[in-house]
Amino acid sequence: MTGNFENEMNLEFISKSSNEAFARIAVAAFASQLDPTIEELADIKTAVSEAVTNCIIHGYENEAGIVKIHTRLYKNEIIIEIADNGKGIENIEMAKEPLYTTKPNLERSGMGFTIMESFMDKIEIESIVGVGTKITMYKKIKAEEKAKQIANMP
Amino acid sequence: MEAKFYEKDKLLIFKITEEIDDHSVQKIRREADYEIERFMPKRVVFDFDSVTFMDSAGIGLLVGRYKFANLLGAKLEVANLTQSVSKIFEMSGILRLIPVTNIA
Numbered sequence: 001m002t003g004n005f006e007n008e009m010n011l012e013f014i015s016k017s018s019n020e021a022f023a024r025i026a027v028a029a030f031a032s033q034l035d036p037t038i039e040e041l042a043d044i045k046t047a048v049s050e051a052v053t054n055c056i057i058h059g060y061e062n063e064a065g066i067v068k069i070h071t072r073l074y075k076n077e078i079i080i081e082i083a084d085n086g087k088g089i090e091n092i093e094m095a096k097e098p099l100y101t102t103k104p105n106l107e108r109s110g111m112g113f114t115i116m117e118s119f120m121d122k123i124e125i126e127s128i129v130g131v132g133t134k135i136t137m138y139k140k141i142k143a144e145e146k147a148k149q150i151a152n153m154p
Numbered sequence: 155m156e157a158k159f160y161e162k163d164k165l166l167i168f169k170i171t172e173e174i175d176d177h178s179v180q181k182i183r184r185e186a187d188y189e190i191e192r193f194m195p196k197r198v199v200f201d202f203d204s205v206t207f208m209d210s211a212g213i214g215l216l217v218g219r220y221k222f223a224n225l226l227g228a229k230l231e232v233a234n235l236t237q238s239v240s241k242i243f244e245m246s247g248i249l250r251l252i253p254v255t256n257i258a
Binding site (some may be wrong): 011017018020021024039042045049050053056059082106107109111112114115118 | 157173175176177179180183207208209210211214215217218237238242245246
């Protein structure tokens with residue numbers, strides 16, 4: 001088992017909330033090629049769920065649109081891009097603030113970006129108002145390192 | 155989600171059996187509010203024992219039910235938090251508002 005291969009996957013689906021589970025499960029299934037731990041896989045699922053929900057609720061405001069996911073596996077790292085052609089984010093810094101939400105009436109917690117940032121190693125947000133938003137998330141899979149550490153224990 | 159009401163203790167327990175995301179909370183929210191209004195409990199407990207996935211929609215769900223239960227004079231608690239559920243609750247600080255309780 002090496003995990004040192006490259007692989008790539010594209011996914012496109014309509015912005016329906018019923019696709020949130022499909023999206024996170026599909027990305028997690030693809031990511032499992034890197035032999036992540038259960039916790040790493042759970043982190044990836046949660047981050048994908050947050051980003052896809054943002055596309056549907058904020059990008060498209062529950063109107064019809066297409067959500068695109070581009071996932072690359074590179075050595076021991078997974079890079080996930082999640083994009084929409086929705087309304088865009090006016091103030092990215094504010095959107096990233098914990099507990100900030102533009103939709104409190106929908107009982108949104110404002111924790112989406114905070115969760116993405118803490119569950120992944122790094123996230124990048126590109127957004128143009130009226131054009132769309134792309135989130136790129138990076139996570140190193142350390143399962144192999146851990147296995148080695150355990151193997152080397154006295 | 156399964157709802158169980160214990161008349162003697164005025165205790166309403168919701169056992170969530172589905173993955174919690176923006177899609178599923180819409181139904182959970184409707185059902186929970188309906189049962190809270192119907193039984194007018196003193197305590198409402200959300201049981202997370204069977205929850206295999208939860209994202210930030212779960213925080214919004216609990217904050218909303220906390221407010222609704224308060225409005226009707228009930229106290230909201232959570233139980234049987236799994237590791238992934240705990241991680242998200244701790245990050246949000248919601249457990250300062252909603253206590254963790256023990257139920258079988």
